[in-house]
Amino acid sequence: MFKFPVLEIFGPTIQGEGMVVGRKTMFVRTAGCDYGCSWCDSAFTWDGSSKKDIRMMSAEEVMEGLQAKGGSRFDHVTISGGNPALLQNLSELIDKLHGQGIEVALETQGSRWQEWFVDIDDLTISPKPPSSGMKTNWQVLDSIINRLADSGRLSHTSLKVVVFDEKDLQYASAVHQRYPKVDFYLQVGNDDLAEADSASLAGKLLEKYQWLIDRVMQSDMLNHVRVLPQVHALVWGNKRGV
Amino acid sequence: MFKFPVLEIFGPTIQGEGMVVGRKTMFVRTAGCDYGCSWCDSAFTWDGSSKKDIRMMSAEEVMEGLQAKGGSRFDHVTISGGNPALLQNLSELIDKLHGQGIEVALETQGSRWQEWFVDIDDLTISPKPPSSGMKTNWQVLDSIINRLADSGRLSHTSLKVVVFDEKDLQYASAVHQRYPKVDFYLQVGNDDLAEADSASLAGKLLEKYQWLIDRVMQSDMLNHVRVLPQVHALVWGNKRGV
Numbered sequence: 001m002f003k004f005p006v007l008e009i010f011g012p013t014i015q016g017e018g019m020v021v022g023r024k025t026m027f028v029r030t031a032g033c034d035y036g037c038s039w040c041d042s043a044f045t046w047d048g049s050s051k052k053d054i055r056m057m058s059a060e061e062v063m064e065g066l067q068a069k070g071g072s073r074f075d076h077v078t079i080s081g082g083n084p085a086l087l088q089n090l091s092e093l094i095d096k097l098h099g100q101g102i103e104v105a106l107e108t109q110g111s112r113w114q115e116w117f118v119d120i121d122d123l124t125i126s127p128k129p130p131s132s133g134m135k136t137n138w139q140v141l142d143s144i145i146n147r148l149a150d151s152g153r154l155s156h157t158s159l160k161v162v163v164f165d166e167k168d169l170q171y172a173s174a175v176h177q178r179y180p181k182v183d184f185y186l187q188v189g190n191d192d193l194a195e196a197d198s199a200s201l202a203g204k205l206l207e208k209y210q211w212l213i214d215r216v217m218q219s220d221m222l223n224h225v226r227v228l229p230q231v232h233a234l235v236w237g238n239k240r241g242v
Numbered sequence: 243m244f245k246f247p248v249l250e251i252f253g254p255t256i257q258g259e260g261m262v263v264g265r266k267t268m269f270v271r272t273a274g275c276d277y278g279c280s281w282c283d284s285a286f287t288w289d290g291s292s293k294k295d296i297r298m299m300s301a302e303e304v305m306e307g308l309q310a311k312g313g314s315r316f317d318h319v320t321i322s323g324g325n326p327a328l329l330q331n332l333s334e335l336i337d338k339l340h341g342q343g344i345e346v347a348l349e350t351q352g353s354r355w356q357e358w359f360v361d362i363d364d365l366t367i368s369p370k371p372p373s374s375g376m377k378t379n380w381q382v383l384d385s386i387i388n389r390l391a392d393s394g395r396l397s398h399t400s401l402k403v404v405v406f407d408e409k410d411l412q413y414a415s416a417v418h419q420r421y422p423k424v425d426f427y428l429q430v431g432n433d434d435l436a437e438a439d440s441a442s443l444a445g446k447l448l449e450k451y452q453w454l455i456d457r458v459m460q461s462d463m464l465n466h467v468r469v470l471p472q473v474h475a476l477v478w479g480n481k482r483g484v
C-alpha cells in the first residue's frame with residue numbers, strides 16, 4: 001500500500017479551467033513539483049511554506065477524505081499539484097476512484113511520463129511558456145504525446161498553454177503546430193496573485209482575456225483552438241480551497 | 243438551391259457558451275423562432291424589429307460571407323438563431339462547410355427534429371425552463387434524444403439549461419434525470435439585457451454564477467454536470483456582433 005503526499009482535499013466545486021471547465025468536481029492536491037514557475041499559483045505545494053500540512057495518505061484514506069467532504073454529491077475527482085506525475089504509484093488511487101464510478105481528471109506540465117496517464121479520463125498536459133522561466137524538454141513531450149496517441153487516448157487528452165505576453169503566444173502557436181491532433185486550449189495568465197479584492201481582479205483578468213481573444217482571432221495559425229479564462233478566479237479571486 | 247433567412251454573419255470570435263465554450267468560431271445567425279422566451283437575448287431574430295435586415299442567402303453565398311469576414315482564420319462555424327431547426331434544407335450549408343474541412347455547431351431548443359441533426363459536430367439542445375414562459379413538449383424532446391442516441395451521436399450532443407431561479411433549477415434537475423447519458427450544462431441566465439455598462443454587468447453575472455454554483459454543489463441530483471457563465475457576456479456585456 002503506497003502513501004501519497006496530500007496537501008488539500010476539497011469540494012465539491014467547479015473545475016475552473018481547461019477541457020472540462022465548469023465540471024462539478026472534488027480536488028485532491030498533491031505536494032511536490034519538479035518545476036518552479038515564476039508565476040506559479042500553487043507555489044505552496046513545492047516551496048516548503050506548507051510542508052507541515054502535507055499528510056501521507058493511502059488511496060483508501062484519500063477516498064475517505066473525499067467522502068467526508070463530498071458525500072454523495074460528486075462523481076468526478078481532479079488530482080492537481082504541484083506535479084502529480086511525480087507519483088509513480090498513483091494508479092492505486094485512480095483504480096479505486098474508477099471502482100466507485102468516479103471519473104478522474106489530472107493536470108501535469110508534461111515533464112515526465114507515467115503509465116497511468118492512459119487511465120485518466122480528462123488529462124491536461126500544460127507545457128510552460130517562456131514567461132514561466134522554465135524550459136520545455138521537447139523530446140519528453142513528444143514521447144508523452146506519442147504514447148497517448150498510440151494508446152488511443154487523444155480523445156481524453158488536451159494541451160493547455162497559459163499566456164501572459166506575445167512571446168508566450170508564439171510558444172503556444174509552436175506547441176499547437178507541433179501537436180495539431182491534440183485539443184488545444186489557451187488560457188489567460190493571472191499575474192496578480194497578491195490582489196485580494198475579487199471584483200478588481202475579475203476586471204483585470206477580463207481585460208487580459210479580451211486581449212488574448214483578440215490576438216488569437218487575428219492569427220491563422222491558431223484556428224482549431226479554445227480560449228478560456230480561469231472562471232474560478234473570476235468568481236473567487238485568489239482564494240484557496242474553493 | 244435553397245435560400246436561408248440570414249440576419250448576421252460575424253467573427254471570428256469565441257463561442258461564449260456551452261459544450262465548446264471558448265472555441266474560435268464564426269457565427270451565422272438565422273431569422274425566425276417558434277418560441278418567444280420572456281428573456282430571449284436575440285428577440286430581434288423573431289419579433290419583427292430587424293425584418294428589413296434579413297437576407298435570403300444560398301449556402302454558396304453564406305460561404306462567401308464567411309470567407310469575406312474570416313479569411314483563413316477559422317475552421318469552425320456556429321449556426322445560431324432564432325431556432326435554426328426550423329430550416330429543413332440546412333444540410334446544403336452543413337455539407338458545404340464540411341466539404342471545406344469546417345466543423346459545425348448548432349443550438350436549438352428541441353422543439354422539432356431535423357434529419358441533419360446527425361451531421362452537426364457540436365449539437366446543443368437547450369430546452370427552456372419555466373422562467374422563459376414556454377412549455378416543453380417532452381414527447382418531441384424524447385424523440386429527438388432517442389434518435390440521436392440511435393444514430394450514435396450522443397458524443398456530439400449536449401443538453402443545456404439556462405437557470406434564473408429555483409424553479410428553473412428544479413426543471414434542470416428533471417431534464418438531467420430524464421436524459422442521464424447526455425452531457426449536461428447549466429448556464430447562468432442574464433436578465434439584465436438593458437445594462438449598457440459591461441463591467442457592472444460582469445459583476446452581477448458573476449454573483450449569479452456563484453449562486454448557481456453553490457446550488458449545484460449542494461445537490462446530489464446534479465453530479466455529472468458542468469456549470470458555466472456566458473463568457474462573452476462577461477467580456478463584451480450586451481453588445482451584439484462580437
Ligand code: SF4
Nearest residue numbers: 033035036037040082
Ligand atoms: S509546473 Fe505547475 S505546480 Fe509546478 S511550478 Fe509550474 S505552475 Fe507551479
Ligand code: SF4
Nearest residue numbers: 275277278279282324
Ligand atoms: S428559443 Fe431561443 S431564440 Fe427562440 S425565443 Fe427562446 S431564447 Fe429566443
